[in-house]
Amino acid sequence: xxxxxxxxxxxxxxxxxxxxxxxxxxxxxxxxxxxxxxxxxxxxxxxxxxxxxxxxxxxxxxxxxxxxxxxxxxxxxxxxxxxxxxxxxxxxxxxxxxxxxxxxxxxxxxxxxxxxxxxxxxxxxxxxxxxxxxxxxxxxxxxxxxxxxxxxxxxxxxxxxxxxxxxxxxxxxxxxxxxxxxxxxxxxxxxxxxxx
Ligand code: FES
Numbered sequence: 001x002x003x004x005x006x007x008x009x010x011x012x013x014x015x016x017x018x019x020x021x022x023x024x025x026x027x028x029x030x031x032x033x034x035x036x037x038x039x040x041x042x043x044x045x046x047x048x049x050x051x052x053x054x055x056x057x058x059x060x061x062x063x064x065x066x067x068x069x070x071x072x073x074x075x076x077x078x079x080x081x082x083x084x085x086x087x088x089x090x091x092x093x094x095x096x097x098x099x100x101x102x103x104x105x106x107x108x109x110x111x112x113x114x115x116x117x118x119x120x121x122x123x124x125x126x127x128x129x130x131x132x133x134x135x136x137x138x139x140x141x142x143x144x145x146x147x148x149x150x151x152x153x154x155x156x157x158x159x160x161x162x163x164x165x166x167x168x169x170x171x172x173x174x175x176x177x178x179x180x181x182x183x184x185x186x187x188x189x190x191x192x193x194x195x196x
Contacts, residue, residue, distance in 0.1 A: 019055045027051075028061050040066055040076045044083060052092065053084045081122075082135050089124045089131035091169065093117075095157075096146040098137030105158075106145040110134060112159040113147075116166055 031046045040062065047058045054077055063073045077083045095101075095110040110132075114120060117130050124131040140146050143155025149165070 052088045094133045094135045094148040100141035101145040104145040109157045112162045
């Protein structure tokens, strides 16, 4: 279910972040071939699924394909607060604040992420390591309160669990750095995969 909390965002130039027109054309060719092109929200969800955020040129393409104004597309995109307009961090953290999670203290979890990362919801850390977003129900209510990091769903979240995840990330980064320093190759630890 979409969260309909209105919000204000600033959409500036320079948000393309390496996404080429060709990437958008390729995405649009696939997306608008199927049902996703029938609806602006669905098209924007598909765009964000593909690129992790809504690149400006992608939104312009949605407007062109749907035959509506760019302002109308921006209006839709800014109406729903799960759309983001800047690229996510390396660890994209999404805290579910849907009803089941809200009842189980999701707000406390979100505030703890904000405190620990020194980051407001919707932002990205300066080193682009973390982004933090609030999302509506992700369909895992039985595990509430839920945080999704990348593709990994973590249930029964608590401030203590947040601390544990960040500690594991820090240790994984230190290990990556020491391996890089000693010239060791091989796969790096997937910190997300090591949450549970
Ligand atoms: S309300 Fe959070 S997973 Fe459903």
